[in-house]
Each structure stands twice: as C-alpha cells, then as structure tokens.
Amino acid sequence: QLVESGGGLAQAGGSLRLSCAASGGDFNEYAMGWFRQPPGKGRTPVAALSWGGSATSYAESVKGRFTISRDYAKNMLYLQMDALKPDDTAVYYCVFKYRGAIAEIMTDSESIDLWGQGTQVTVSS
Numbered sequence: 001q002l003v004e005s006g007g008g009l010a011q012a013g014g015s016l017r018l019s020c021a022a023s024g025g026d027f028n029e030y031a032m033g034w035f036r037q038p039p040g041k042g043r044t045p046v047a048a049l050s051w052g053g054s055a056t057s058y059a060e061s062v063k064g065r066f067t068i069s070r071d072y073a074k075n076m077l078y079l080q081m082d083a084l085k086p087d088d089t090a091v092y093y094c095v096f097k098y099r100g101a102i103a104e105i106m107t108d109s110e111s112i113d114l115w116g117q118g119t120q121v122t123v124s125s
Contacts (some may be wrong), residue, residue, distance in 0.1 A: 003021070006119060010121070013084065015082045015083075017079070032097075033112075035093045035095055038088050045106045050102050051077055059104045067082075
C-alpha cells in the first residue's frame with residue numbers, strides 16, 4: 001500500500017515536499033516515481049528513481065526544480081518541489097515498479113505495479 005502526504009496550497013515560487021509511505025512488503029528492489037494529473041488532463045510522469053537509487057529521471061517541465069529521493073530504511077519516497085509554478089497544480093501520485101527501469105516508469109505507465117491514492121497540490125499565482 002502506498003500513501004502520499006504533504007500536498008496542499010503554495011504560492012508561486014514556494015516549496016512543498018511530498019512523501020509516500022510504503023507498507024506491506026520489502027520495497028528495496030522497487031523503482032519508484034511520481035506522476036501528476038492536472039485538472040481535466042491525463043496523468044503524466046514527473047520523476048523516477050532507480051531501485052538501486054543511483055539514477056534519476058525528470059520531466060523537462062520540472063528539471064532543476066524538483067528532486068526525487070528515497071529512504072530505504074523507512075520505505076519512504078519523497079518529492080521536493082521548489083520554485084513552484086501555477087502549472088504544477090495537480091494531483092500527485094507515487095508509483096512503484098518491481099525491479100523496473102526508470103525509463104519504464106517515465107514511458108509506460110501501464111507497466112507500473114503500485115499506485116498511491118494521490119495528494120492534491122495547488123499553486124496560486
């Protein structure tokens with residue numbers, strides 16, 4: 001089970017940190033990532049982290065502003081979001097894929113094994 005937290009309202013230029021708590025298993029061999037779904041639009045990948053923890057990938061729209069990280073010991077995934085823009089307004093979902101490649105997370109959402117329920121992020125101008 002994946003449970004996101006940390007969403008809320010922020011002003012443009014501000015920061016938020018999303019967290020995703022995983023329970024019910026050993027997730028050390030899972031690649032992880034974040035998706036988002038803006039109002040009235042489809043889900044798109046935001047960032048991914050390899051299951052070894054050494055590689056990351058980001059959508060062009062968030063590069064240099066968002067940082068994905070994980071805590072293996074706590075089974076936690078994070079997304080640090082800085083320099084927020086109104087276009088970042090969306091429901092954010094954490095995802096896990098067993099021994100997945102980060103390219104799979106960023107390009108093949110149907111291959112993802114686990115999805116969280118989502119947390120709302122709203123950025124005001």
